[in-house]
Amino acid sequence: MHAGSAGTLADGRRRSDTALELLQAQRPSAWPRVLLDRAGRYDADGAFADAEAAGAWSVWREVMSTSPRAIIRIVSESRLRGRGGAGFPTGDKWRTCHNQTADQKYVVANGYEADPGALLDRTLMELDPHAVVEGVALAAYAVGATKAYVVVKSTYRTAVRRLENAIRGAEQAGYIGIDALGEGFDLQIELVELQGAAVLGEETTLLYALMGKKPLPEQRPPYPAVQGLWERPTVVNNVETLAAVPWIIANGSAAFAKIGAAESPGTTLVQLSGAVAHPGVVEVPLGTPLREIVEGVGGGVARGNLKALLVGGAPGGFLPADGLDIPLTFDALEAAGAGMGSGTILVVDDSACIVDVATLMTRFMNDEACGKTIPCRIGLKRLTEIGERFTSGLTRPTDLTVLRDLCADVRDSALCGHEYAATNPLLSGMRYFPQEFEDHIARGTCPAGVCRRLSVAAALA
Ligand SMILES: Cc1cc2nc3c(=O)[nH]c(=O)nc-3n(C[C@H](O)[C@H](O)[C@H](O)COP(=O)(O)O)c2cc1C
Numbered sequence: 316m317h318a319g320s321a322g323t324l325a326d327g328r329r330r331s332d333t334a335l336e337l338l339q340a341q342r343p344s345a346w347p348r349v350l351l352d353r354a355g356r357y358d359a360d361g362a363f364a365d366a367e368a369a370g371a372w373s374v375w376r377e378v379m380s381t382s383p384r385a386i387i388r389i390v391s392e393s394r395l396r397g398r399g400g401a402g403f404p405t406g407d408k409w410r411t412c413h414n415q416t417a418d419q420k421y422v423v424a425n426g427y428e429a430d431p432g433a434l435l436d437r438t439l440m441e442l443d444p445h446a447v448v449e450g451v452a453l454a455a456y457a458v459g460a461t462k463a464y465v466v467v468k469s470t471y472r473t474a475v476r477r478l479e480n481a482i483r484g485a486e487q488a489g490y491i492g493i494d495a496l497g498e499g500f501d502l503q504i505e506l507v508e509l510q511g512a513a514v515l516g517e518e519t520t521l522l523y524a525l526m527g528k529k530p531l532p533e534q535r536p537p538y539p540a541v542q543g544l545w546e547r548p549t550v551v552n553n554v555e556t557l558a559a560v561p562w563i564i565a566n567g568s569a570a571f572a573k574i575g576a577a578e579s580p581g582t583t584l585v586q587l588s589g590a591v592a593h594p595g596v597v598e599v600p601l602g603t604p605l606r607e608i609v610e611g612v613g614g615g616v617a618r619g620n621l622k623a624l625l626v627g628g629a630p631g632g633f634l635p636a637d638g639l640d641i642p643l644t645f646d647a648l649e650a651a652g653a654g655m656g657s658g659t660i661l662v663v664d665d666s667a668c669i670v671d672v673a674t675l676m677t678r679f680m681n682d683e684a685c686g687k688t689i690p691c692r693i694g695l696k697r698l699t700e701i702g703e704r705f706t707s708g709l710t711r712p713t714d715l716t717v718l719r720d721l722c723a724d725v726r727d728s729a730l731c732g733h734e735y736a737a738t739n740p741l742l743s744g745m746r747y748f749p750q751e752f753e754d755h756i757a758r759g760t761c762p763a764g765v766c767r768r769l770s771v772a773a774a775l776a
Pocket residue numbers: 396397398399400401402403405425426427428429430513514515516517518519551552553554556557731732733
């Protein structure tokens with residue numbers, strides 16, 4: 316499934332500026348598949364029966380023979396952790412919501428994919444929309460929700476169409492809707508298209524947007540599982556988290572728990588981009604050393620030498636070239652100053668300047684901040700300005716100290732997590748590439764030759 320015709324990818328998705336290839340050919344056959352197990356085995360624009368023949372909805376058809384508590388126990392025992400970035404245990408979130416007494420509960424599938432460079436959720440929703448919708452139904456049954464929303468970026472036209480097709484098909488089959496499965500369980504699933512800043516992907520912001528309120532992050536606790544949409548208990552899960560659930564219930568929690576790393580079991584989608592030989596999306600067992608992903612699947616750097624990996628998107632952290640043996644787990648990446656974030660790995664070769672890339676990411680995070688919290692509103696602007704002093708040759712001797720102190724202050728006062736993560740590129744850049752920062756100050760030069768000193772002469776040249 317690597318090359319398609321000029322207009323389409325081999326899996327039938329329309330090739331657009333952003334649609335990415337699945338790196339199937341380069342993927343070791345021993346790696347188990349959970350999320351894309353069914354991808355390409357049915358036409359996601361086609362008949363509901365074809366998706367069913369490929370295995371979709373087989374867990375849901377039998378779900379009423381298992382109690383909601385038992386479903387939650389299976390998910391807990393699988394040790395599934397949320398794929399939205401923070402890695403929160405899914406079973407714990409569901410149990411909290413299940414235990415609330417309320418006249419109405421909700422499930423929200425977060426397919427917003429805030430990181431504009433990431434296309435993993437989009438790939439999943441395009442290739443197996445039924446896994447996402449069946450996962451939503453299972454979550455709703457487990458926590459006792461009768462209304463669910465699947466939120467997608469409105470620009471993801473193929474994903475929107477295919478999810479809509481999956482929802483309508485499930486309704487017509489009597490699997491969801493009033494008296495689902497003829498078992499007296501009502502479940503309405505609605506697709507919602509949203510478009511806005513990156514912060515819209517944050518759960519409290521997403522819930523405000525769904526309620527038609529001004530979409531700004533809110534202080535937690537209370538967490539949405541206790542008090543979410545219209546103050547009712549609401550489970551918010553990333554679409555990848557939910558898509559893993561039908562597989563877990565079909566195959567058992569032990570089968571899932573034994574894939575990958577003990578503290579982060581299962582598989583996840585990873586996107587390779589930047590200076591890599593084979594950019595694209597691949598399903599990877601968690602715990603896999605980054606080397607096997609970047610070199611084994613991605614073919615290493617396209618030209619020159621590997622300098623760094625930016626793991627986790629714009630709010631992610633740099634790892635140096637000798638960080639390739641770090642395993643892809645929430646905890647190992649966090650300890651190394653990066654993070655799972657959006658699931659992207661930007662490969663940086665030695666023609667790039669780390670100060671320049673870190674500043675670019677900080678500028679993006681500053682532009683996307685909603686402005687509600689002062690340390691984020693002002694702090695990210697100042698961090699961007701200082702970064703740009705480095706890249707334009709106008710640094711002051713104290714800039715490195717100011718940068719470190721300001722990053723620490725900004726992290727300490729995070730309301731929604733955006734500002735905490737926004738400091739990752741600069742902090743990890745200073746941690747692993749201090750010499751590059753110092754050279755910009757002490758010598759006024761950029762070792763990579765990327766940043767140019769601003770001068771009237773240069774501007775007129
Ligand atoms: C600024 C910001 C943006 C976020 N964007 C997303 C996003 O696009 N998709 C997502 O699933 N989670 C995103 N999150 C995390 C969500 O707030 C939430 O934790 C997640 O959807 C929960 O799902 P999970 O438990 O399955 O990981 C974002 C968080 C922050 C702070």
